[in-house]
Amino acid sequence: MTPVRVMVTGGAGFIGSHLIERLLASGIEVDVVDDLSSGSLSNLATARSMRGGKLHFHQIDVKDAGVATLVERRKPEIVFHLAARSDVRMSMVDPMGDADVNILGSLRILDASRRFGVQKVIFAASAGVYGFVPEDSMPIVEDVAHRPESNYGISKDTVLKYLEVYRSNYDLEYTALILANVYGPRQGARGEAGVVSVFARSLLEGRPTTIFGDGTQTRDFIYVDDVVDAFWRAMDAGDGTQLNIGTGDEISINDLYHKLTVVTGREGTLPIYAQGVTGEIKRSVLNARRAGWYLRWHPFTKLGDGLRSVVSWMEAEASAE
Ligand SMILES: NC(=O)c1ccc[n+]([C@@H]2O[C@H](COP(=O)([O-])OP(=O)(O)OC[C@H]3O[C@@H](n4cnc5c(N)ncnc54)[C@H](O)[C@@H]3O)[C@@H](O)[C@H]2O)c1
Numbered sequence: 001m002t003p004v005r006v007m008v009t010g011g012a013g014f015i016g017s018h019l020i021e022r023l024l025a026s027g028i029e030v031d032v033v034d035d036l037s038s039g040s041l042s043n044l045a046t047a048r049s050m051r052g053g054k055l056h057f058h059q060i061d062v063k064d065a066g067v068a069t070l071v072e073r074r075k076p077e078i079v080f081h082l083a084a085r086s087d088v089r090m091s092m093v094d095p096m097g098d099a100d101v102n103i104l105g106s107l108r109i110l111d112a113s114r115r116f117g118v119q120k121v122i123f124a125a126s127a128g129v130y131g132f133v134p135e136d137s138m139p140i141v142e143d144v145a146h147r148p149e150s151n152y153g154i155s156k157d158t159v160l161k162y163l164e165v166y167r168s169n170y171d172l173e174y175t176a177l178i179l180a181n182v183y184g185p186r187q188g189a190r191g192e193a194g195v196v197s198v199f200a201r202s203l204l205e206g207r208p209t210t211i212f213g214d215g216t217q218t219r220d221f222i223y224v225d226d227v228v229d230a231f232w233r234a235m236d237a238g239d240g241t242q243l244n245i246g247t248g249d250e251i252s253i254n255d256l257y258h259k260l261t262v263v264t265g266r267e268g269t270l271p272i273y274a275q276g277v278t279g280e281i282k283r284s285v286l287n288a289r290r291a292g293w294y295l296r297w298h299p300f301t302k303l304g305d306g307l308r309s310v311v312s313w314m315e316a317e318a319s320a321e
Contacts, residue, residue: 004120005029007076009109009253010083014187015124015179019080019228021046024053031074043186047171062105068112075117081109082124084156086087091152092278097106102155105166111164120173124236127180127220127284128153134171139220139248142178149281164313173297174263175228175234180246180286183306184224185313196221199257200311201211203264211277220246220285223301223309224251236283246286247299263307267318316317 010016011032016039023030032044036059047055047169048076054072058064062083072196080302084102085091090096106123109128131149148154155168166172183196202209222245230245251259254271261267291297 002026003028003077005031005034005074005076006078006080007031007074008080008082009033009073010039010124012036012043012057013082014043014184015227016045016080016181017047017096017186018080018184018224019231020044020055021050022228022232024050024055028061029054029056031056031058031070031076032060032062033058033067033070035059038086038188048263062109062191065108067108067179068115068209069111071118072116076120078119079109079113079121080231080276081106081121084124085152087217088152088280089277090148091155095151098151099155103153103158103196106159110162111174114166114170114172118172120175120233120235120239121163122130123159123163123174123176125156125176125178126153127237127241127244127246127286128281129157129160129178130284131281135283137321138250138283139203139246139285140272141287142242142290171320175238175240177230177234177245177287178242179227179292180220180222180244180284182224182227183221183310185310187224187310194306195253195256196260196310200264200307200314201280203260203266203269204314207267209257209271211253211257211271211282212274213253214273215257215271216252217244217280218250218252218283220248221256221303222246222248222299223306226299226301229291229300230291230295230297233297237296238284238291238294241290243291244286244288245291245297245317246288248285249303250283250285252302257309259304263304283284288305305312
């Protein structure tokens with residue numbers, strides 16, 4: 001059953017802002033919780049302008065005790081928990097800051113949800129929870145052992161465990177979406193898959209593009225609308241599950257760069273290579289068949305189409321400036 005009122009933490013961010021538009025378009029009332037540390041109100045411009053939309057913005061840190069009061073007062077039926085420090089590199093530089101937001105902040109959300117009658121929490125987990133996975137286990141299925149190789153991966157993995165404990169002890173329902181590398185319009189440069197927006201922007205602006213490592217590392221790039229569709233479906237399905245959300249196709253960073261040179265009309269422009277990043281995994285590609293069973297979800301957008309829409313969005317932004 002479609003809920004009347006939901007809360008989206010991290011709603012002023014890249015993925016959250018797209019999710020909110022989909023929710024508002026269906027007449028759902030949305031409370032956004034965001035401290036604007038990496039998100040921005042400009043990401044919510046379309047949502048705010050939606051006719052008949054019921055959007056409420058609360059600038060608050062998920063670590064703040066006031067979050068519980070807000071949940072008590074607003075009484076969301078479903079909480080989409082996306083607020084996080086989503087920068088893997090930053091998690092290696094400042095592990096405490098990462099754990100504070102990604103573990104303790106999440107715990108605050110879970111606890112407030114349990115206390116004030118939230119039916120379900122839908123959590124944005126990451127493929128970083130898997131960490132090292134042997135070559136013969138690719139594409140990764142959900143049952144593979146979790147061996148996170150970054151502090152960010154550890155913090156996301158820890159929340160998966162709390163979700164399970166809260167479900168079995170307090171009947172707080174959940175679905176955790178284990179997201180591959182999400183890309184699309186509005187993505188900042190710092191997020192997990194910021195590479196698409198970083199490469200596209202530097203190519204469009206005629207600046208040199210740096211590839212960290214030798215560029216043979218692979219990733220599974222999933223378009224933001226497809227991810228929003230998975231969040232949407234998880235409201236009514238996938239209870240108690242942790243589901244991969246990816247395309248099942250991997251592409252090397254070198255190939256991604258090449259595709260973007262074509263889409264931006266900068267073919268032949270060579271990248272610069274720099275030293276690889278500590279904690280970064282070599283291969284990552286997700287088998288999302290389980291999300292097909294539980295959510296009837298399937299990726300829809302082809303990489304070429306998704307990259308073209310990112311570039312068109314950037315060009316439109318640049319011409320509006
Ligand atoms: N983008 C990806 O490829 C990807 C992949 C896997 C998982 N995820 C997860 O999906 C979620 C959304 O990612 P995104 O790419 O939209 O990132 P984002 O940085 O654009 O969005 C995160 C939002 O959370 C907010 N936030 C951060 N700390 C907060 C705090 N302490 N209190 C309140 N708000 C806070 C930020 O201001 C921002 O608006 C994150 O949980 C991220 O870890 C993203």
